[in-house]
Amino acid sequence: MTVAELSHDFRLANGRLARRLRQEKADNELSGSQFSALGTLFFYGPFTLRELSEHEKVTPPSMNRTVNALVQAGLVNRTASADDGRKVVLTVTEIGRTMMRDTRKRRDAWLAQRIVKFTPEQRRVLAEAIEIMKELTDS
Amino acid sequence: MTVAELSHDFRLANGRLARRLRQEKADNELSGSQFSALGTLFFYGPFTLRELSEHEKVTPPSMNRTVNALVQAGLVNRTASADDGRKVVLTVTEIGRTMMRDTRKRRDAWLAQRIVKFTPEQRRVLAEAIEIMKELTDS
DNA sequence: CATAACCACTTAGCAACGCTAAGTATTCCC
DNA sequence: GGGAATACTTAGCGTTGCTAAGTGGTTATG
Numbered sequence: 001m002t003v004a005e006l007s008h009d010f011r012l013a014n015g016r017l018a019r020r021l022r023q024e025k026a027d028n029e030l031s032g033s034q035f036s037a038l039g040t041l042f043f044y045g046p047f048t049l050r051e052l053s054e055h056e057k058v059t060p061p062s063m064n065r066t067v068n069a070l071v072q073a074g075l076v077n078r079t080a081s082a083d084d085g086r087k088v089v090l091t092v093t094e095i096g097r098t099m100m101r102d103t104r105k106r107r108d109a110w111l112a113q114r115i116v117k118f119t120p121e122q123r124r125v126l127a128e129a130i131e132i133m134k135e136l137t138d139s
Numbered sequence: 140m141t142v143a144e145l146s147h148d149f150r151l152a153n154g155r156l157a158r159r160l161r162q163e164k165a166d167n168e169l170s171g172s173q174f175s176a177l178g179t180l181f182f183y184g185p186f187t188l189r190e191l192s193e194h195e196k197v198t199p200p201s202m203n204r205t206v207n208a209l210v211q212a213g214l215v216n217r218t219a220s221a222d223d224g225r226k227v228v229l230t231v232t233e234i235g236r237t238m239m240r241d242t243r244k245r246r247d248a249w250l251a252q253r254i255v256k257f258t259p260e261q262r263r264v265l266a267e268a269i270e271i272m273k274e275l276t277d278s
Numbered sequence: 279c280a281t282a283a284c285c286a287c288t289t290a291g292c293a294a295c296g297c298t299a300a301g302t303a304t305t306c307c308c
Numbered sequence: 309g310g311g312a313a314t315a316c317t318t319a320g321c322g323t324t325g326c327t328a329a330g331t332g333g334t335t336a337t338g
Contacts, residue, residue, distance in 0.1 A: 001266055007250035008243060010265060011160060012175050013272040018157045019196040020276045021150060022296070033324065036151050049287060057158040062325055064288065086286040086333045104147060111146035114275055122271060126149060127140055129268035132261060133152040136253055137159045170294065188316060201296055203317065225304045225315040
């Protein structure tokens with residue numbers, strides 16, 4: 001398989017999988033972007049808006065809108081930065097933490113159900129692929 | 140790494156990579172969905188609307204709108220099925236074929252530039268990951 | 279220290295794309 | 309022939325990308 005074919009197939013496979021995963025979202029659940037942002041803040045936060053937008057690979061205005069939804073839902077706090085009045089610091093609220101913990105299992109269940117049936121070798125491949133994907137994302 | 144962590148990380152990596160790839164799209168190029176649909180028809184077509192929508196993991200109305208854009212751009216032909224008047228058959232036009240061939244290299248260039256620098260082992264992982272992703276997508 | 283340049287966030291408005299619900303045309307089946 | 313099922317289309321909504329432009333805080337400079 002050539003690099004060109006690999007690139008092409010990988011890009012399309014990634015896109016289709018994203019659409020497939022979207023199909024599994026329950027109606028009352030957070031959207032993919034919202035859940036991703038909340039997860040980033042939960043595991044690696046707190047962040048300023050710009051920092052979060054760079055993590056999530058969207059522009060600050062796009063990030064701002066997603067954050068607005070999370071703040072309105074009471075899952076995230078937006079507080080002014082102490083040392084720089086221009087910045088805002090985003091932290092996950094207690095409700096947000098609870099929501100994150102409760103939702104994760106259910107939310108990842110569709111994938112987990114399938115991954116648990118994989119061979120150890122397949123799981124190893126997947127784990128390494130995640131690292132490659134992160135590397136690509138941050139390059 | 141547990142299955143739960145693997146699932147979670149993989150889902151988020153998939154979403155973020157999709158956003159990262161979107162950032163690389165040039166203004167005059169086909170969108171990700173359009174390019175994916177055109178590619179499916181090019182390599183595996185012709186298909187009816189429903190068949191294509193199942194391939195692309197979207198609903199028929201969503202697919203229809205994307206196909207409309209491709210038809211309007213002259214890249215795809217929508218013709219009535221001979222054996223069943225309800226169905227339409229979607230085929231790639233000659234312009235569409237040329238466009239596909241010309242665009243592919245440029246479009247996949249961003250990924251290919253990076254993949255070409257990978258070790259053979261990393262490329263092997265990627266190729267296997269693609270198979271796993273397809274399996275997940277179709278399950 | 280006044281002012282310009284810069285930076286961070288926000289607001290406003292556009293386009294792409296998912297979806298569901300409902301409409302039309304065709305085919306299938308009794 | 310007539311009702312149910314199927315395939316596509318239309319209409320309309322919500323989310324999520326984007327760019328351009330506005331607001332206010334900080335930094336650098338004469």
